[in-house]
Amino acid sequence: MDEKQTVRVSKALSRVLRHDPDSIGIRLDAAGWVPVDDLLAGLARHGRGVSRAQLDHVVATNNKRRFAFSEDGRSIRASQGHTVEVDLGLPAAVPPPVLYHGTGSRTVGIILREGLRPMARRDVHLSADTETAVRVGSRHGRPVVLVVDAAAMAAAGHEFRVSANGVWLTDAVAPEYLTQAP
CATH class of the missing domain: 1.10.10.970 (RNA 2'-phosphotransferase, Tpt1/KptA family, N-terminal domain)
Structure with missing residues (x-):
């Protein structure tokens, strides 16, 4: 093939x-x-x-x-990314202190103001490394990496799950947990 x-x-x-x-x-x-x-x-x-x-x-x-x-x-x-209703049965997991989200430059302003939402998907997708976030962001134009303070989110009671392929999932990320990577 x-x-x-x-x-x-x-x-x-x-x-x-x-x-x-x-x-x-x-x-x-x-x-x-x-x-x-x-x-x-x-x-x-x-x-x-x-x-x-x-x-x-x-x-x-x-x-x-x-x-x-x-x-x-x-x-x-x-492994994840569904828009149809499914329950992957992924248990809650303790995330690393920092996770990343890749996006295109044109959406950064609104994300920093309003946070990350799953949009049509069931969850917000986050990565454990910046390289993956850059690849994801590249699909949306000039890539920008956002840093997610996962430790603070977890301490505040937000739940994380990790899919079979290592993608971290959560319901949403509020703006106070986001910063733009340098």
Whole structure:
């Protein structure tokens, strides 16, 4: 599978497993899981045929580890980023003292005034390193990294969870916990 094909399949999986399972006639369970056979059959019925080997390749090589197989390998789900209602069952976790959020330069002012909200997603996504935040911000124009005082948030009772691929999740980040990285 070449890189272009891998990206194409990854984007299709993201759309279906995070946002629109109905588009291929599948149902996610309450935790976001769907049987692999159902996913592959749904993709094939809608002209997006993917083999199990190709699916395995995309899951194994995705640098953001966006997808996870169940322990028995029979089900798959997106690790986070859902707009459809799911409960990933992630336990509360103690965050590192500082987390980061990447955004584009045009949104920095409003975020610093109003804070971070999940928008269409279920959670605000944060990273543990600035490199990831820069990559995320680059998708939105000139990247800007915001520093989140996760220790202060946790001390104030805000809950954090960490997804299978290391993305930190929280409901929202108020402006008082945000600063712009130099």
